[in-house]
Amino acid sequence: MRHFLILLFLFSAYAQSQQTAQNLFSQYQSALYQIRIIELESGNKSSIGSGFQIDPQGNMITNYHVVSEYVYDPDKYRIEYLTIDGESGPLQLINFDVVNDLALVRKTELNALEDIFPIATSLPNQGTTIYSLGNPHDLGMIVVPGTFNGIKKNSFYQRIHFTGSINPGMSGGPVVNENGHVMGVNVATAGNQIGFLIPLSKIEQLLTKHADEPLPISEFKSTIQQQLMQNQTELLSKLQNATWQMAPLGQANVPTKIGEFLSCWGDSNTNNEEALFLSVENRCRLDEQIFLHGGLRSGGIELEFEWLNGQKLGENRFYSLYNSSVIGAGAGNAATKTDVTNYQCENSKVTNKNNVSSKTVLCVRAYKEFAELYDVLFIGATLDHKEQGLISHFTLAGVAKDSALSFTKQFMDAIEWQ
Incomplete structure (x- = not known):
């Protein structure tokens, strides 16, 4: 009898959820739109998403x-909407928040x-059923x-x-409570019914x-730069002012917990006989980046420490291994040659405040569209041991030089010998 009651409760909850979804769709479908980026030369859509109207204006x-294609190339694209009834019309870009992946657009033709x-x-209580609306795979609106x-x-x-399916095309659609009030916006999925709003x-x-x-179109890029600069200043300030928790790695102590926003992982080859x-x-690393x-992605941070012990190799072979590990480090964010310059690097020999000596390489590449933003790549290799040593590495994406x-x-001063 108990199992029957549980099944009855689950069935009733499911039925109620389905009924709520149907009610929401019938009530709000006319305020839900497909957002289309149209390539002007061909007249066809280049990409699609979803959007929702929030006021009578x-x-x-x-x-x-x-809408990022239009932001970067307004002479090549335009933005338009498509209703559930197949009507379309132009949209103006009013404003955007690149850091939080939001944009405000406006219909110029009103009914x-x-x-x-x-x-x-x-926001609702944790565990509450909510409803994501959008246009997955250009198949029509769903809840x-x-x-x-x-x-x-x-x-x-x-x-x-x-916990729910957010599929391509649903980006930008509303997520509502049972009353149809917007409390989030679809933005990303990690698969397996894991979505982010x-x-x-x-x-x-x-x-x-x-x-x-x-x-104004002329202020699109300067607005992006301003928002990125403000975000990275806040992020790096919080990281640098946080308590850096130290842990042993080989014969060194290194930071393994830097603030609450970076997730940390460990690995070794000890099981390889x-x-x-x-x-x-x-x-x-910071698991989130700014699109x-x-x-081009920005806003990312990666830190890595590797302890190498090559006493079985001998000094010469270990040096070759050590050198190849340093050379293998690269940027932590996606960028193309149209977006950033080549890295410019400086080599130094540095002894930090804890008397740890390292050979370091600090590389910087500039963003072509944003004069004050840079990607930074740092690599350091300790010099205090002949057949073992610590390689330290970090990347910062989209930061000012002073902050970097x-x-x-x-980062360098945090390293110490045990």
Whole structure:
């Protein structure tokens, strides 16, 4: 009897969820749109996403990445909407938040009565059923029930963890509570029913920047630069002011927990009986990056320490291994030659405040569109042992030079011998 009651409860909950989804779709389908980026020369869509209307003036919210092609090349693309009834029309880009992947666009052709999605006043309780709406794979609008799991842990950019299917084309669609009030925006999926949403607070921040007039095209790139600079200044400040927890690695002590936003992992080759050297690694990274356009990501941070012991190899062979490990380090973010310059590197021999001597390489590449932003790659190899040593490495994406140099000094000074 108990199992029957549990099954009855689950069936009733499922049926109620399906009924709520149907009600939401019928009530709000006219306020839900496909957002299309049209390539002007061909007249065909280049990419699609979703969006939703929030007021009678025709303002809609979508993802920044949905309209990013237009932001980067407004002479090649235009933005338009498509309704569930097949009607289409032009959209203006009013403003955007590149860091939180949000954009505000506006219909220039309004009907007498415009349906809208109301914005929620608060997030639901953890475990509550919520509903994601969008246009997956260009197949038409759907409603996907899922579970609100709160804000993702250790998330600098504050994403909601959503148990439910978010598929390509649903980006920019609303996620609503049972009353149809928007409390998030679809943004990404990790597969296996794991989705991520932009939370209500970020929507509210975008709307506080709302202006009657669209952001001028001439200010698109400068707005991106300003937002990236502000974000990275805040992120690096929080990391540098956090307590850096130290842990042993080989004969060194290295930072293994730097702030609450970086996730850290370890590995070694100790189970490889044929290995002629010992390799033990600690890696930390920010799991989130900022999408700028299809070939460029920014905002990422990676840190890595590797202890190598090659006493079985002998001094000469170990030096060759050590050198190849240093050469193998690379950038931590995607970028193309149209976006960034080649790396310019400086080699130094440095002794830090703990009397650890290292050969270091500090490389910087500039963003071509953003004069004050750089990607930074640092590699250091200790010189105090002949057949063993520590290789330290970090990458910073989209930072100012002063911030990068300050972080580099703190990073180097954190290393000490046991």
